[in-house]
Amino acid sequence: MSGALIPVDGGSSPARCLRCGALAAGPCARCREPVCGDCCVLTEGGARVWAICLACEDRGGRTLRRGWLTVIGWIAVPILGLALLVTLLGLLTAK
Ligand SMILES: [Zn+2]
Numbered sequence: 712m713s714g715a716l717i718p719v720d721g722g723s724s725p726a727r728c729l730r731c732g733a734l735a736a737g738p739c740a741r742c743r744e745p746v747c748g749d750c751c752v753l754t755e756g757g758a759r760v761w762a763i764c765l766a767c768e769d770r771g772g773r774t775l776r777r778g779w780l781t782v783i784g785w786i787a788v789p790i791l792g793l794a795l796l797v798t799l800l801g802l803l804t805a806k
């Protein structure tokens with residue numbers, strides 16, 4: 712008969728949880744792998760709440776703060792190095 716239901720899994724299959732294979736609720740905020748609600752934890756990463764998978768929680772804990780500190784360190788260290796260089800050059804050329 713016409714108007715039959717089209718199977719949901721025809722074509723692109725929905726994302727499955729990396730750990731248990733259930734229907735994924737969304738991607739992990741760290742590794743971007745799809746995880747379901749049972750296999751992720753909510754973290755406080757600042758203004759908004761993130762969901763990260765349990766594997767990532769094991770690796771880095773519930774907070775993303777350490778990750779942000781690493782990012783800030785990677786940005787701040789070259790800037791501080793440049794500032795030092797500019798200061799040294801200024802001292803050398805000021806005379
Ligand atoms: Zn799962």
Ligand SMILES: [Zn+2]
Pocket residue numbers: 739740741742743744763764765766767
């Ligand atoms: Zn993850």
